[in-house]
Amino acid sequence: MPLPHPSTSLPPEALQEYHKIADCDWETGVPLTGLLERTNRVAVHLAPEGEGRDSRVSRTFTERSFRHYATLGCIDPPEKEGRSSVYRFRHLVQALLVRKLLWQRVPSEQIASVMSGRGTEELKRMLLEGIELVARGGGDRNRQESPAPGMAETWRRVQLRPGVELHVRGDLPRLRQAELRRLLERVEIALKGFR
Numbered sequence: 001m002p003l004p005h006p007s008t009s010l011p012p013e014a015l016q017e018y019h020k021i022a023d024c025d026w027e028t029g030v031p032l033t034g035l036l037e038r039t040n041r042v043a044v045h046l047a048p049e050g051e052g053r054d055s056r057v058s059r060t061f062t063e064r065s066f067r068h069y070a071t072l073g074c075i076d077p078p079e080k081e082g083r084s085s086v087y088r089f090r091h092l093v094q095a096l097l098v099r100k101l102l103w104q105r106v107p108s109e110q111i112a113s114v115m116s117g118r119g120t121e122e123l124k125r126m127l128l129e130g131i132e133l134v135a136r137g138g139g140d141r142n143r144q145e146s147p148a149p150g151m152a153e154t155w156r157r158v159q160l161r162p163g164v165e166l167h168v169r170g171d172l173p174r175l176r177q178a179e180l181r182r183l184l185e186r187v188e189i190a191l192k193g194f195r
Contacts, residue, residue: 009130009157010046010128011045011046013045014045017045018096021038021042022092024038026089028086029079029081029087029088030086031084032066032087034087035087035092036066038092039095039096040060043060043096046096046099046100047059047103057103069095072109073112073116074094074108074115075094075098075115076091093120094115094123096127097115098111114126114154125156129157130156130157155170164191
């Protein structure tokens with residue numbers, strides 16, 4: 001039995017702007033000013049309102065702040081077209097994910113770790129569906145699966161319905177049919193406890 005399509009974790013206004021911008025022509029790329037204009041049209045809607053708002057985090061990127069996060073490895077360097085630098089859709093997704101994670105108070109080192117080695121589609125899924133980062137560490141550091149201090153696990157959050165979320169670790173191997181069936185039975189038993 002397939003799971004329902006997850007809902008987005010972006011606020012409705014941000015999602016609407018994101019879809020408009022995602023549908024723009026990215027084939028030829030845009031200069032940094034164009035990327036920042038497009039990014040900031042979505043980013044202004046990502047900031048939490050009222051309580052919990054961190055005044056240290058700006059609502060938008062400036063050229064300086066964007067370059068800062070690029071230098072830290074959170075955003076890929078631009079592509080070169082002759083003597084010009086151009087930015088593409090991947091840069092937009094990275095910038096929005098950086099902005100979103102900053103609002104969730106994720107340190108920039110952890111953001112760079114999350115971005116490393118991920119394809120555009122996976123980053124897009126993380127932006128739209130939501131992710132949950134869990135600091136890893138502690139335990140026996142000599143065990144092979146123990147990460148370096150400060151590394152993070154990536155979790156996908158799937159909203160099954162309001163009030164019910166499924167959290168799946170990003171490196172979960174593909175489940176066989178029998179494993180999936182047993183897992184769904186366990187979920188059913190757990191949910192029956194909430195009647």
